[in-house]
Amino acid sequence: VYGGALPLSPALGSLVERMRVVPERKQVLGEVLASLLSAGQVVFVDAGSTNLAAVRALQPSHPLTIITNAPVIAAEAALHEGIELIVIGGCVDRRTGAALGARALRDVADLRPDVYLLGACALDAEAGIAVFGFDEAEFKRALIAQSRLVIAAATTDKLGTSAPFGVAPASVLGDLVLEADAPAAQMNALESVGIRIHQAAVTGS
Numbered sequence: 001v002y003g004g005a006l007p008l009s010p011a012l013g014s015l016v017e018r019m020r021v022v023p024e025r026k027q028v029l030g031e032v033l034a035s036l037l038s039a040g041q042v043v044f045v046d047a048g049s050t051n052l053a054a055v056r057a058l059q060p061s062h063p064l065t066i067i068t069n070a071p072v073i074a075a076e077a078a079l080h081e082g083i084e085l086i087v088i089g090g091c092v093d094r095r096t097g098a099a100l101g102a103r104a105l106r107d108v109a110d111l112r113p114d115v116y117l118l119g120a121c122a123l124d125a126e127a128g129i130a131v132f133g134f135d136e137a138e139f140k141r142a143l144i145a146q147s148r149l150v151i152a153a154a155t156t157d158k159l160g161t162s163a164p165f166g167v168a169p170a171s172v173l174g175d176l177v178l179e180a181d182a183p184a185a186q187m188n189a190l191e192s193v194g195i196r197i198h199q200a201a202v203t204g205s
Contacts, residue, residue: 006122006124006127006160006161006162007160007161007162025155025179025200026049026050026053026155027053027056027057028179028200028201029050029053029054029153029155029177029178029179029200030050030051030052030053030054030055030056030057030153031053031054031057031200032153032177032198032200033050033051033053033054033057033117033151033153033177034054034055034057034058036115036151036175036177036198037058037062037064037115039062039063039064040063040064041064041065041114041115042064042065042067042112042113042114042115043064043065043066043067043113043114043115043116043117044066044067044068044108044111044113044115044116044117044143044147045066045067045068045070045073045077045117046068046069046070046098046116046117046118046119046140046143047068047069047070047072047073047096047097047098047119048070048097048119050119050153050154050155051070051073051117051119051153052070052072052073052076054117054153055073055076055077055080056076058080058083059082060079060080060081060082061080061081061082062080062082062083063082063083064082064083064084065083065084065085065086066083066084066085066086067085067086067087067088067108067111067113068085068086068087068088069087069088069089069090069098069099069100069104069107069108069139070096070097070098070099071087071092071097071099072097074087088104088107088108089103089104089107090102090103090104090107091103093133093135093136095132095133096133096136098136098139100133100135100136100139101135104139105138105139105142108139108142108143108146109142111143111146112146112147112148113143113146113147113148114147114148114149115147115148115149115150115151116143116144116146116147116149116150116151117151117152118140118143118144118150118151118152118173119140119152120152120154120158120167121158121163122158122161122162122163123152123154123158123159123160123161123170123176123190124159124160124161124162124170125170125186125189125190125192125193126170126189127162127166128166128167128168128169128170129152129166129167129168129169129170129172129173130162130163130164130165130166130167131163131165131167132163132164132165133165134165136165137165137166137167140167140168141167141168144167144168144172149174149175150172150173150174151173151174151175151176151177152173152175152176152177153176153177153178154176154177154178155179156178156179156181156182156183159178159182159183159186160183160186169193170190170193170195171193171194171195173190173195174195174196175195175196175197175198176190176195176196176197176198177198177199177200178197178198178199178200179199179200180199180200180201180202181202182199187199
């Protein structure tokens with residue numbers, strides 16, 4: 001038990017470590033995330049292994065403008081001929097795989113994305129969205145405030161968990177992609193705060 005209430009999220013390792021965990025499940029989540037994006041949108045894509053799967057799932061000619069502070073996601077997006085790519089710079093945090101801090105915040109200050117593909121370490125209907133880094137939480141809060149729609153995906157093991165730095169209430173999410181085995185109680189609680197839930201297909205893992 002962490003903080004006297006919720007268990008600690010399992011998403012504590014580096015991005016490289018997280019990319020090796022249940023990749024087939026994240027691929028399915030990523031495919032659903034990609035299907036929620038419409039042609040012509042300006043999309044900010046957070047660092048994260050599931051968000052990377054979403055960019056990989058985009059059709060090669062799908063016209064989007066993608067903005068990201070994650071070099072690995074930028075490298076993937078650059079392979080798609082229909083994507084206009086904007087990269088946010090600064091010092092890259094090895095754990096998150098993203099540029100964070102004052103420089104990154106200055107670079108995004110004037111952005112108004114249609115969609116923010118948020119990466120969440122922990123998610124609970126009551127406790128909200130949380131992460132493991134102070135700068136990470138601050139960066140995400142700025143993007144949430146500036147984006148028209150916030151979308152996320154979460155593996156089942158992140159539901160009902162917490163992390164040291166709160167980002168925002170769960171209700172900031174417009175859409176949330178969950179796995180097929182997500183507990184009904186968790187889904188109902190998240191739907192009750194106004195989130196549209198999309199369940200990914202069973203992977204067979």
